[in-house]
Amino acid sequence: MIYIALFRGLNVGGNHKVKMADLVAFLNRHGGEKTKHYIQSGNLVFQHDEQAGPLAEKLETAFAQKFGFESQIVLRTLPQMQSAHQAYPFDQEDREQKFMMTGFARGTPNPDAHEVLNGLATEVELVAQNDHEFFFYYGGGSARSKIANLNFEKKLGTALTVRNRRTISKLIEIAQQL
Incomplete structure (x- = not known):
C-alpha cells in the first residue's frame, strides 16, 4: 500500500x-x-x-x-490524501494557496470539533470539517490566527498536523509516481 x-x-x-x-x-x-x-x-x-x-x-x-x-x-x-485534497472547500483564484491549509487528525475528533474551531475563527478565516480532515483558510495569514496556534489535541480531542495545499499537491504527485 x-x-x-x-x-x-x-x-x-x-x-x-x-x-x-x-x-x-x-x-x-x-x-x-x-x-x-x-x-x-x-x-x-x-x-x-x-x-x-x-x-x-x-x-x-x-x-x-x-x-x-x-x-x-x-x-x-x-x-485518502486525494480525497482530502479534492474536498478542500475554500480554493478560489483570489485566495493565496499558502493560507489554504488542511489539518489531518490523528484520531477521531470530538463531536463538537468543528463548532469549537468555527467559534475561534475571525471574520477573515474559514473552517470546515470532513470526517478526520479540517480545512482552513487563514485570510489574515497564519501568524495572526488563533486557530493556527491552537493546541488542537486539547481542544479537539486529537492531534492535528497541518499542511498547505502546495505541499499536499506535491505529496500526491510523488505518491502517484511510486
Missing part, C-alpha cells in the same frame, strides 16, 4: 531537528519501500504492507527510541 506519512512538529522553529535522509533511512529500516521525502518538515511517501493504525504506533515508538523525542505520525493512503 502507498502511504503518506506526516510527522508532526519536525524541524519547526529550529526544534526537533531531523535530517530527512535520516528519516528516510529510519522508515526503510522499519519496512518502508521506495521511500521519498518532500521538504524538511517530515513529509514522507512510501510503500508498506502493514495497516495504517498498527504501523503508525510502531513507527512512533521506534522514532522516539531512535531520535530521543516523540513525533506523532499521521498516515494517509494515496486515495
